[in-house]
Amino acid sequence: MSNPNPVTPEAIRRAPKVLLHDHLDGGLRPRTVIELADASGYVDLPTTDEAELGQWFTEAANAGTLERYLETFAHTCGVMQSEEALVRVASECAQDLADDGVVYAEVRYAPELFTEKGLSLDTVIQAVEAGFREGEKATGGKIRIGTLLCAMRQNARSAEIAEMAVRYRDHGVVGFDIAGPEAGFPPTRNLDAFEYLRQQNAHFTIHAGESFGLPSIWEALQHCGAERLGHGVRIVDDIKVDPDGTAHLGRLASYVRDRRIPLEMCPSSNIQTGAAPSIAEHPIGLLTKLRFRVTVNTDNRLMSGCSVSSEMAALVETFGYGWADLRWFTVNAMKSAFIGFDERLDLINNVIKPGYAALIDEAGRHPSEG
Ligand SMILES: O=c1[nH]cnc2c1ncn2[C@H]1C[C@H](O)[C@@H](CO)O1
Numbered sequence: 440m441s442n443p444n445p446v447t448p449e450a451i452r453r454a455p456k457v458l459l460h461d462h463l464d465g466g467l468r469p470r471t472v473i474e475l476a477d478a479s480g481y482v483d484l485p486t487t488d489e490a491e492l493g494q495w496f497t498e499a500a501n502a503g504t505l506e507r508y509l510e511t512f513a514h515t516c517g518v519m520q521s522e523e524a525l526v527r528v529a530s531e532c533a534q535d536l537a538d539d540g541v542v543y544a545e546v547r548y549a550p551e552l553f554t555e556k557g558l559s560l561d562t563v564i565q566a567v568e569a570g571f572r573e574g575e576k577a578t579g580g581k582i583r584i585g586t587l588l589c590a591m592r593q594n595a596r597s598a599e600i601a602e603m604a605v606r607y608r609d610h611g612v613v614g615f616d617i618a619g620p621e622a623g624f625p626p627t628r629n630l631d632a633f634e635y636l637r638q639q640n641a642h643f644t645i646h647a648g649e650s651f652g653l654p655s656i657w658e659a660l661q662h663c664g665a666e667r668l669g670h671g672v673r674i675v676d677d678i679k680v681d682p683d684g685t686a687h688l689g690r691l692a693s694y695v696r697d698r699r700i701p702l703e704m705c706p707s708s709n710i711q712t713g714a715a716p717s718i719a720e721h722p723i724g725l726l727t728k729l730r731f732r733v734t735v736n737t738d739n740r741l742m743s744g745c746s747v748s749s750e751m752a753a754l755v756e757t758f759g760y761g762w763a764d765l766r767w768f769t770v771n772a773m774k775s776a777f778i779g780f781d782e783r784l785d786l787i788n789n790v791i792k793p794g795y796a797a798l799i800d801e802a803g804r805h806p807s808e809g
């Protein structure tokens with residue numbers, strides 16, 4: 440049986456996809472940044488030409504370190520300081536993801552970054568939720584968005600933000616995260632927040648193993664109790680591969696694989712921050728081969744000039760993945776989402792599987808599916 444649908448970028452765009460790691464303030468349309476800057480009197484943009492601005496973000500984010508990469512967010516956060524701006528950015532985010540064929544997304548942001556001009560945390564969260572609902576509606580229900588609230592590692596406000604995540608859990612917020620510079624800010628600095636979230640039966644992921652190594656991953660899992668890892672690429676430091684390809688997993692890597700800890704991998708972002716040298720040398724290749732619970736994500740669509748489809752297309756081109764692999768990434772992500780089991784199952788059985796069935800032939804099924 441031959442596959443009637445080649446895995447082209449256009450066909451990938453039509454396949455149902457699930458996104459677990461996408462920053463709201465890293466996904467604005469360049470035109471929107473310009474218009475919001477104009478409306479709010481923000482004068483620090485490097486250019487007001489749409490194409491040039493898009494290019495500026497990707498080039499500036501090509502910084503080689505996470506710290507310098509993060510500097511580019513000054514401009515997006517700078518124009519997201521009003522309710523109207525937050526509603527618009529969230530609404531466009533939902534629509535852009537749906538246009539890319541994403542059927543379920545968890546989009547994250549740090550509410551504390553949008554209070555510079557006096558908005559309260561409550562107002563910020565309510566505006567973003569209103570925007571997501573507006574965007575979902577505009578797509579005719581093609582996408583569902585869940586929100587993750589981030590605390591910034593350097594700001595030490597995690598207990599307060601964790602409380603917000605719990606307070607808004609019946610209003611669109613599905614979990615919590617810590618973001619920002621990793622080196623020098625270990626996840627254990629936020630233990631009280633994580634303990635509170637666990638007591639509240641709430642969900643959280645942690646950016647770990649991106650610009651710092653195994654100790655960060657170990658703390659995130661074994662001290663903090665993270666359910667998923669943001670990036671987690673450095674888990675490869677605990678895997679040795681013999682010249683004949685035999686892999687030996689250390690205790691932490693074994694734990695991550697055995698417990699099916701989801702890895703929210705973001706290949707393009709990792710190249711920009713220096714966490715990986717290239718797509719070909721990105722740990723996602725080895726981790727996929729070893730059947731870790733790998734998921735494919737964008738991190739910051741504006742800074743990386745990417746989409747879930749373009750990330751998948753790059754992996755297809757580099758590693759020769761087929762439909763069965765793309766469906767595996769998608770089902771992995773859906774299984775790992777922070778919404779309830781019944782909703783995840785519904786999306787897997789009624790949206791994802793039929794969507795791929797239309798694109799895949801039975802001979803293409805991956806042997807380890809399930
Ligand atoms: O990849 C990342 N690692 C750590 N922090 C990040 C990454 N991408 C974005 N951020 C930061 C910058 C944003 O302002 C913040 C909340 O979305 O999260």
Ligand SMILES: [Zn+2]
Nearest residue numbers: 462646669738
């Ligand atoms: Zn991130």
